[in-house]
Amino acid sequence: MSSRSDSLECAICLDIFDTPICLDCGHCFCKKCILKLQEIAKENGEKKTSKCPLCQTKFKQRRPWFYKPCVPLANLVENYKRQLIPKVEFKFDFDLENVPDDVLKGLP
Numbered sequence: 001m002s003s004r005s006d007s008l009e010c011a012i013c014l015d016i017f018d019t020p021i022c023l024d025c026g027h028c029f030c031k032k033c034i035l036k037l038q039e040i041a042k043e044n045g046e047k048k049t050s051k052c053p054l055c056q057t058k059f060k061q062r063r064p065w066f067y068k069p070c071v072p073l074a075n076l077v078e079n080y081k082r083q084l085i086p087k088v089e090f091k092f093d094f095d096l097e098n099v100p101d102d103v104l105k106g107l108p
């Protein structure tokens with residue numbers, strides 16, 4: 001179970017967006033995932049376009065630096081990650097009542 005928000009999840013790597021880029025079709029993926037799509041498309045002989053894996057809309061392949069992150073989404077991701085900063089749960093399993101007598105006797 002995770003409380004991860006689906007809207008911040010990249011449908012390609014199934015992880016939280018890493019530099020979210022929104023394609024013309026409106027779907028957003030990590031920059032690295034889009035670049036990966038381009039690589040795969042190139043291997044398949046598609047030199048100019050790649051397809052959005054969700055809706056199959058073609059998008060123009062671009063140089064990595066042409067992809068500008070979707071700022072509002074990137075901010076959401078930042079906020080989300082901040083929330084993830086480990087909330088350390090201090091759990092005290094120590095229960096005096098269950099401590100064996102001989103251990104208690106050894107205490108000062």
Ligand SMILES: [Zn+2]
Nearest residue numbers: 010013030033
């Ligand atoms: Zn991704």
Ligand SMILES: [Zn+2]
Nearest residue numbers: 025027052055
């Ligand atoms: Zn799409």
